[in-house]
Amino acid sequence: MNKTQLVEAIALDANITKVDARKAVDALIRATVQALREGERVTLTGLGTLCVQHKAARVGRNPRTGAAVKIPARNVIRFRPSAELE
Incomplete structure (x- = not known):
């Protein structure tokens, strides 16, 4: 499923327009990215948890x-699925 398909599915399920659904998806993405950049954990109940992990x-x-080969240090995003997905 890509972003367009996600927007369509949300619009259908929530009975809202695709424009409003796209705004909601974009807002979710912006808030998630901002939280991860600040080092916060993002937990979506029923889906899972996203967190930033530092790799030395x-x-x-x-x-x-x-x-x-030297592999530089970096931050990676880790996703831990909720028990409902396993």
């Missing part, structure tokens, strides 16, 4: 040559 710099291996 490390040394990996190039599988083709076996040479050592």
Whole structure:
């Protein structure tokens, strides 16, 4: 399901226009991104929890040559599904 299909499904389910549904989806995305940037956890009951996890710099291996490769530190988004999805 892509964003357009999600908007259509929300509009149908909530009995609202696609324009209003798109505004709601965009607002949800903006609020989620902002919260994650601030290091907050986002919990959507019935769906799961999103959080930012820091991955430290490390040394990996190039599988083709076996040479050592530096992998820089970075932040990744982790999704933990709720029990209802498992």
